[in-house]
Amino acid sequence: MIIWLNGAFGSGKTTLTEELHRRLPEAVIFDPEHVGYVLTQAVPAPTGDFQDLPSWRHLVIEHALTLRRFHATTLIVPMTLVNRQYFDEIIGTLREAGEKVHHVFLDLPADILESRIRAHVICPGDPERDESSRQFRLKNIARCVAAAKEQPEGTLLLRSDLMDPSQLADAVLTAVEAKVRRA
Numbered sequence: 001m002i003i004w005l006n007g008a009f010g011s012g013k014t015t016l017t018e019e020l021h022r023r024l025p026e027a028v029i030f031d032p033e034h035v036g037y038v039l040t041q042a043v044p045a046p047t048g049d050f051q052d053l054p055s056w057r058h059l060v061i062e063h064a065l066t067l068r069r070f071h072a073t074t075l076i077v078p079m080t081l082v083n084r085q086y087f088d089e090i091i092g093t094l095r096e097a098g099e100k101v102h103h104v105f106l107d108l109p110a111d112i113l114e115s116r117i118r119a120h121v122i123c124p125g126d127p128e129r130d131e132s133s134r135q136f137r138l139k140n141i142a143r144c145v146a147a148a149k150e151q152p153e154g155t156l157l158l159r160s161d162l163m164d165p166s167q168l169a170d171a172v173l174t175a176v177e178a179k180v181r182r183a
Contacts, residue, residue: 001073001074001075001101001102001176002068002074002075002077002094002099002100002101002102003027003074003075003076003077003102003104003172003176004077004079004081004091004101004102004103004104005017005020005076005077005078005104005106006079006081006082006087006103006104006105006106006155007080007105007106007108007144007148007160008080008108008113008137008140008141008145008147009080009113009117009137009140010112010113010117010120011108011113011144011160012106012108012160012165012168013078013080013106014078015165016078016160016165016168016169016172017029017076017078018165019165019166019168019169020076020169020172020173021076024076026072026073026074027072027073027074027075027076028067028071028072028074028075028076029075029076029077029078030063030064030067030075030076030077031077031078031079032056032060032063032077032079033079035056035059035060035063036050036051036053037050039053039055039056039059040053043055048136049136051081051083051086057086057089057090060090061090061093061097064077064099065094065097065099068099080140082140082143082144082147084147084150087152091103100179100180102156102172102176102179103151103152103154103155103156104155104156104157104158104172105147105148105151105155105156105157105158106158106159106160106168107145107157107158107160108145108159108160108161109145109161110141110142110145112161113141113144113145114138114141117137117138117141118134118138120134122137156171156172156175158171158172
């Protein structure tokens with residue numbers, strides 16, 4: 001199965017990933033941002049967002065399928081994916097390939113997201129890149145907050161400011177277990 005952790009930058013995806021991995025040590029963590037970083041070294045994204053590259057979306061799907069096929073029963077994927085067309089393309093293709101994708105969206109109010117993003121050092125030792133990344137995240141807050149209200153049916157929507165990482169992991173694993181039992 002694939003547990004896809006979605007939500008705004010600063011919503012707690014990385015922290016939840018770490019807690020889930022602590023509980024599911026056999027799971028493999030796959031961060032599609034790394035695919036974007038490698039890809040844009042060869043092919044710059046004209047919009048500044050690697051998700052706009054069709055090749056990024058294709059590679060994310062292929063990486064996830066390859067990791068599941070050869071290395072993992074469970075894949076944990078922390079990735080902000082709020083463009084509905086891209087979500088449908090990636091998640092839809094994974095499901096069409098037979099993958100059980102459990103989609104979780106971490107929701108947070110804009111003011112808390114802004115505070116977290118401003119406080120987080122994104123690129124230690126590289127102040128220019130750090131500030132550029134911070135500005136990209138800040139300019140996407142409204143889009144990410146709006147996306148929380150437009151998630152597809154079956155999405156587990158969690159307010160990550162109202163639960164600690166352990167409680168979030170409990171909620172995710174309970175929902176996954178319930179879906180597995182129904183299947």
